[in-house]
Amino acid sequence: MLAENFDEIIEKRRSNRRFDPEVKVPDEVIKRSLERAILSPNSSNMQLWEFYWIKSQEEKEKYTAFCLGQSAAKTAQQIVVFVTRKDLWAKHAKWNLDRLKQGITGEPNKLQKRGLDYYGKLMPLAYRSDWFGFFAFVRRMISFFGGLTKPFYRMGGKADQRVTVHKSCALAAQTFMLSIAAEGFESCPMEGFDEKRVKQALNLPCGAEINMIIAVGKGTPEGVWGPRFRIPYEEVVFER
Ligand SMILES: Cc1cc2nc3c(=O)[nH]c(=O)nc-3n(C[C@H](O)[C@H](O)[C@H](O)COP(=O)(O)O)c2cc1C
Numbered sequence: 001m002l003a004e005n006f007d008e009i010i011e012k013r014r015s016n017r018r019f020d021p022e023v024k025v026p027d028e029v030i031k032r033s034l035e036r037a038i039l040s041p042n043s044s045n046m047q048l049w050e051f052y053w054i055k056s057q058e059e060k061e062k063y064t065a066f067c068l069g070q071s072a073a074k075t076a077q078q079i080v081v082f083v084t085r086k087d088l089w090a091k092h093a094k095w096n097l098d099r100l101k102q103g104i105t106g107e108p109n110k111l112q113k114r115g116l117d118y119y120g121k122l123m124p125l126a127y128r129s130d131w132f133g134f135f136a137f138v139r140r141m142i143s144f145f146g147g148l149t150k151p152f153y154r155m156g157g158k159a160d161q162r163v164t165v166h167k168s169c170a171l172a173a174q175t176f177m178l179s180i181a182a183e184g185f186e187s188c189p190m191e192g193f194d195e196k197r198v199k200q201a202l203n204l205p206c207g208a209e210i211n212m213i214i215a216v217g218k219g220t221p222e223g224v225w226g227p228r229f230r231i232p233y234e235e236v237v238f239e240r
Helices: 002-012 027-038 057-066 086-102 110-127 134-146 158-182 195-201
Strands: 049-054 078-085 186-190 208-217
Touching: 002 158, 027 049, 027 078, 027 158, 049 057, 049 158, 057 078, 057 195, 078 086, 078 158, 086 110, 086 158, 086 208, 110 134, 158 186, 158 208, 195 208
Parallel strands: none
Antiparallel strands: 049 078, 078 208, 186 208
16 A cells, blocks of 8 residues: 555656646645655755755746756746755764753763764764865775774765765655646756755755755656666666
């Protein structure tokens, strides 16, 4: 039953690029969907993401231009910008650390000690960066020597950190879109936008990046560009 409902949601979620101007999307739908998105799995529970809900008509018009005039943005009733914030790693590591500490009374047990080390030592090691690439070099050396004789988590430079935060943010975006479908509306994820202008408009620091922008509305049949095609299962799924 649960799987059947899920199948229905998966079938229903299509990228729709033309929304019905007559049908409003209630704010509660977006709020509930963002609340669900926040529950998405994310790397180390660091939650290095932010969600900018573009509400005012004036702002929405700006985003149509930022999204290069795409019809999904132009006709959207609601727009949400999904942002990665790898620059907030220290704050979020501390947040996790503080939450762990709150649950510890007396001497920490083995699991608690591991948690304290994880957020107190491993996260700084994984996320710290500098202009000269010193920390990236240290991480690569640790990974190289640690991985010589046994499987080892491979840490790297800024590009690897960016991949990590974008993975988690995209999962949140997917939860959001599935939720929108479950609520009876349609969405369109967009990466066709002017990132520089979006970042400026949101007043974001250079460490932040735009993951995707999602347009939401009541979809129309013309908004779906055709049947859903996928490369066959056998060509993309490999059993070993
Ligand atoms: C990261 C990402 C970026 C996308 N960017 C755009 C976009 O800028 N404009 C657009 O019309 N569709 C965009 N799409 C939608 C894809 O074209 C669409 O998901 C794909 O064709 C499969 O169709 P479906 O979503 O209906 O299953 C994007 C999808 C993803 C996941």
